[in-house]
Amino acid sequence: xxxxxxxxxxxxxxxxxxxxxxxxxxxxxxxxxxxxxxxxxxxxxxxxxxxxxxxxxxxxxxxxxxxxxxxxxxxxxxxxxxxxxxxxxxxxxxxxxxxxxxxxxxxxxxxxxxxxxxxxxxxxxxxxxxxxxxxxxxxxxxxxxxxxxxxxxxxxxxxxxxxxxxxxxxxxxxxxxxxxxxxxxxxxxxxxxxxxxxxxxxxxxxxxxxxxxxxxxxxxxxxxxxxxxxxxxxxxxxxxxxxxxxxxxxxxxxxxxxxxxxxxxxxxxxxxxxxxxxxxxxxxxxxxxxxxxxxxxxxxxxxxxxxxxxxxxx
Numbered sequence: 001x002x003x004x005x006x007x008x009x010x011x012x013x014x015x016x017x018x019x020x021x022x023x024x025x026x027x028x029x030x031x032x033x034x035x036x037x038x039x040x041x042x043x044x045x046x047x048x049x050x051x052x053x054x055x056x057x058x059x060x061x062x063x064x065x066x067x068x069x070x071x072x073x074x075x076x077x078x079x080x081x082x083x084x085x086x087x088x089x090x091x092x093x094x095x096x097x098x099x100x101x102x103x104x105x106x107x108x109x110x111x112x113x114x115x116x117x118x119x120x121x122x123x124x125x126x127x128x129x130x131x132x133x134x135x136x137x138x139x140x141x142x143x144x145x146x147x148x149x150x151x152x153x154x155x156x157x158x159x160x161x162x163x164x165x166x167x168x169x170x171x172x173x174x175x176x177x178x179x180x181x182x183x184x185x186x187x188x189x190x191x192x193x194x195x196x197x198x199x200x201x202x203x204x205x206x207x208x209x210x211x212x213x214x215x216x217x218x219x220x221x222x223x224x225x226x227x228x229x230x231x232x233x234x235x236x237x238x239x240x241x242x243x244x245x246x247x248x249x250x251x252x253x254x255x256x257x258x259x260x261x262x263x264x265x266x267x268x269x270x271x272x273x274x275x276x277x278x279x280x281x282x283x284x285x286x287x288x289x290x291x292x293x294x295x296x297x298x299x300x301x302x303x304x305x306x307x308x309x310x311x312x313x314x
Contacts, residue, residue: 036069044181045127059096067135070115072103078110079153087163089214098162101289129219134181136172137192144190158196166202173197174237198246204260205233235267244274248299250283
């Protein structure tokens, strides 16, 4: 992938974002949406699908030719912001069941939420599996470049991901120093490191024996090398620069082995990274914000307490 390059100063960052935002809609009233283009033109690398998003019966989308951010504005902004990524095995993105409910919940806490519709590796992008990480890193930079517009504190920007979206958010947290694409404008001078990460039933590893997920198939194929499997496994990248992590998973998850979150929990503790791991006996996979009749529905409250402990909530 591309290497780090020198970039101009803060003033040029503002100018670059102003050019990107010039054609975008004005900020809607509190509780509404604004949509931001992630890239000023075609995304890096080339290739990919054509046409509009395709939505299935569950509200999940695919055919992502133009990745975007949708902004959910709280009535009383706290200054904190969170990038939200739904799951779907990197074959589709769960917006209706996962990302949007999480964004509304975050906005209700005073947190500005940015829902990411990211490129999918299986949709013929020339850069292959790294395209999703490119979008995740670019999204965090766009959020910081847009901080003044939305009243965001650039030092209180985190990520929240579900399943494969949890893997993507985990990659942004553990590999923030990795330059996944060549800088295209001054926005790319800004940091792509999230200040905190909430990973909900995330795919953590694509290494055996936990290599049965669609995420593994989408990222490294059917017969990956050991090096490729390690490169796309979160626990291999946990280090001192990793932000605090909040983990949630149910022990009866039939899609992502609950051992995956335990692997990440152990890696964080070994690297002395702050981690809070919540196990629930029942919940399955894809519970999103949670069914009110199940104990797993407690996780948003636990997450709020965790955010308060990090001084994200003030």
